Amino acid sequence: MQPQAVIFDIGNVLIEWQPERFYDAEIGEDRRREMFASVDLHGMNDRVDRGEHFTETIYATAEEYPAWRDEIRMWHDRWIELATPVIDRSVRLLRALRAKGVPVFSLTNFGIQSFDYAATHYPFLLEFDRPYISGHMGVIKPDPQIYRMVEEDCGVAPEALLFTDDRPDNITAARARGWQTHLFTGPDGWADRLVAAGLLTEEDAK
Structure with a gap:
């Protein structure tokens, strides 16, 4: 029909939604792989997609992983660069x-x-x-x-x-x-x- x-x-x-591509360009593929293996960033994003607050969820996750704090906050602070072009x-x-x-x-x-x-x-x-x-x-x-x-x-x-x-x-x-x-x-x-x-x-x- x-x-x-x-x-x-x-x-x-x-x-386009390619967070890995963004992080490869920012911190290099090896460090990006290490970070994604250490932190469930896509799981974090799923929580936002289910209705949790964008800023609060990402910033709280960043504080849980101080070794990756600045990089995790990029998911929020530079979000539009993850969702482009x-x-x-x-x-x-x-x-x-x-x-x-x-x-x-x-x-x-x-x-x-x-x-x-x-x-x-x-x-x-x-x-x-x-x-x-x-x-x-x-x-x-x-x-x-x-x-x-x-x-x-x-x-x-x-x-x-x-x-x-x-x-x-x-x-x-x-x-x-x-x-x-x-x-x-x-x-x-x-x-x-x-x-x-x-x-x-x-x-x-x-």
């Missing part, structure tokens, strides 16, 4: 869908304060018809509950939703709910999928 609404993940779909063609696809009248939602693991901060740099994050931000929802992908909450709120049948995400586990969870899915590996493939679904023409999807 033709999708009635399209759902975008944000990290690595609309904005914009994937321009994906933003164009978002806007092309909305121009066609296709409802477009976001479904993203993102903290409350970090999302608000990101939106000051990336205003397109505020262009979705319905934003589903994990920090506000209190649950993160791939927990089935977050997909259920989207279904209940948007009122679109699961089989009429088309969702793209760069993580296979998030895609698998959505597919288990009956959603149409696309594993994002780059904007070109996503453009092709939107054209194949009859939502955009090839000209629209450039």
